[in-house]
Amino acid sequence: MSQYQEKTTVLRVEQFSSENYRITFRSPDIARVARAGQFVMIKAGQGKDPLLRRPFSIHQTSSSGQLQIYFKVVGRGTDMLARVKVGETVSLFGPLGRGFQIKKSGSSILIGEGWVLHLCFFWRNQFAVIKKNGNVTGI
Numbered sequence: 001m002s003q004y005q006e007k008t009t010v011l012r013v014e015q016f017s018s019e020n021y022r023i024t025f026r027s028p029d030i031a032r033v034a035r036a037g038q039f040v041m042i043k044a045g046q047g048k049d050p051l052l053r054r055p056f057s058i059h060q061t062s063s064s065g066q067l068q069i070y071f072k073v074v075g076r077g078t079d080m081l082a083r084v085k086v087g088e089t090v091s092l093f094g095p096l097g098r099g100f101q102i103k104k105s106g107s108s109i110l111i112g113e114g115w116v117l118h119l120c121f122f123w124r125n126q127f128a129v130i131k132k133n134g135n136v137t138g139i
């Protein structure tokens with residue numbers, strides 16, 4: 001599986017609540033090879049603060065080379081990420097992780113909770129997602 005370090009451009013920043021955000025990057029190399037369940041490591045700031053990249057699941061990709069993450073602000077790195085502006089450059093590394101293999105026949109159910117659910121958008125037309133509390137969410 002190929003991995004890339006890409007200087008991506010921020011295409012869109014969406015704020016859903018005081019601490020929940022979705023960012024769309026132009027990331028053609030990573031988007032081309034990514035599978036559901038994989039994640040990217042993102043350099044939140046431009047300098048050495050914060051020093052380490054932060055991991056984020058890949059929310060969705062598109063055939064036009066867009067890649068989305070959906071995240072909650074919990075600390076310094078995510079706070080900086082929430083402040084990026086459209087047109088800025090952000091370094092992504094990935095995709096990482098094993099991802100999911102999808103069977104061509106038969107039925108499958110993907111079970112998760114919390115922010116793990118948002119990566120299910122990758123399979124929005126193929127899965128019913130059952131949350132732990134028993135509610136069924138169709139995506």
Ligand SMILES: Cc1cc2nc3c(=O)[nH]c(=O)nc-3n(C[C@H](O)[C@H](O)[C@H](O)COP(=O)(O)OP(=O)(O)OC[C@H]3O[C@@H](n4cnc5c(N)ncnc54)[C@H](O)[C@@H]3O)c2cc1C
Pocket residue numbers: 039050054055056057058069070071072073074075076077078079115
């Ligand atoms: C594979 C993977 C995929 C992930 N995907 C997602 C995703 O899709 N969306 C998402 O929202 N998150 C995701 N996460 C979690 C995300 O990576 C973290 O929320 C993020 O790295 C936090 O970075 P930060 O710099 O904002 O927080 P940090 O500053 O690193 O803080 C992290 C936590 O530690 C606490 N903390 C920090 N300093 C202290 C201290 N001195 N004393 C006590 N507590 C402290 C903070 O309050 C916070 O809760 C994923 C994690 C992994 C491992």
